[in-house]
Amino acid sequence: xxxxxxxxxxxxxxxxxxxxxxxxxxxxxxxxxxxxxxxxxxxxxxxxxxxxxxxxxxxxxxxxxxxxxxxxxxxxxxxxxxxxxxxxxxxxxxxxxxxxxxxxxxxxxxxxxxxxxxxxxxxxxxxxxxxxxxxxxxxxxxxxxxxxxxxxxxxxxxxxxxxxxxxxxxxxxxxxxxxxxxxxxxxxxxxxxxxxxxxxxxxxxxxxxxxxxxxxxxxxxxxxxxxxxxxxxxxxxxxxxxxxxxx
Numbered sequence: 001x002x003x004x005x006x007x008x009x010x011x012x013x014x015x016x017x018x019x020x021x022x023x024x025x026x027x028x029x030x031x032x033x034x035x036x037x038x039x040x041x042x043x044x045x046x047x048x049x050x051x052x053x054x055x056x057x058x059x060x061x062x063x064x065x066x067x068x069x070x071x072x073x074x075x076x077x078x079x080x081x082x083x084x085x086x087x088x089x090x091x092x093x094x095x096x097x098x099x100x101x102x103x104x105x106x107x108x109x110x111x112x113x114x115x116x117x118x119x120x121x122x123x124x125x126x127x128x129x130x131x132x133x134x135x136x137x138x139x140x141x142x143x144x145x146x147x148x149x150x151x152x153x154x155x156x157x158x159x160x161x162x163x164x165x166x167x168x169x170x171x172x173x174x175x176x177x178x179x180x181x182x183x184x185x186x187x188x189x190x191x192x193x194x195x196x197x198x199x200x201x202x203x204x205x206x207x208x209x210x211x212x213x214x215x216x217x218x219x220x221x222x223x224x225x226x227x228x229x230x231x232x233x234x235x236x237x238x239x240x241x242x243x244x245x246x247x
Contacts, residue, residue, distance in 0.1 A: 016073050135191060
């Protein structure tokens, strides 16, 4: 039990800025099953923040603040990956060149545009959430971080010479690594048909991203895992808000 708690704390410290005391054990593979749970913690905090903020500001302002909240609580970890990945993959670069570009900490035009577009899509999706707003805001960050587990399981690591995510790929993940995803899936039951739509969108987005990665360069990196999180989060907010707004 202590090891499980330590791994959860380590996952929280890795993916967020939430204060959890002294650094926990360094166990990259042990943290992976807890990524969806960390996402649920982030989403729950965001849902509480959203509820309070709506008492003080209009919905467009609150949607902006929600996006800022997600950026701050994750220290822009996934946005950094989105920018680097866009610079590397959204161009006519070879596999080796793309990986080299993604390793460069500087951001290019493609990266900047991808970040701006991603945040804009997320803002638009949150703005037009209507039914089940609080629960959706809590669950979507959990689904978004669950996508990384699939990326680690089904694609090879692209930097065998070393990289941020190398330790997560030392051996294939066991089925139990996906157990954390069962929590948001279980809560989605309370959304009715909207929950079915949410799960369908998650499966479609995740499989599409993995197919693209595999076809484009045949591997994945830490930056690309961060991109999965950002793209999945933004698209889920957008897709579940369909039909919530009419003129």
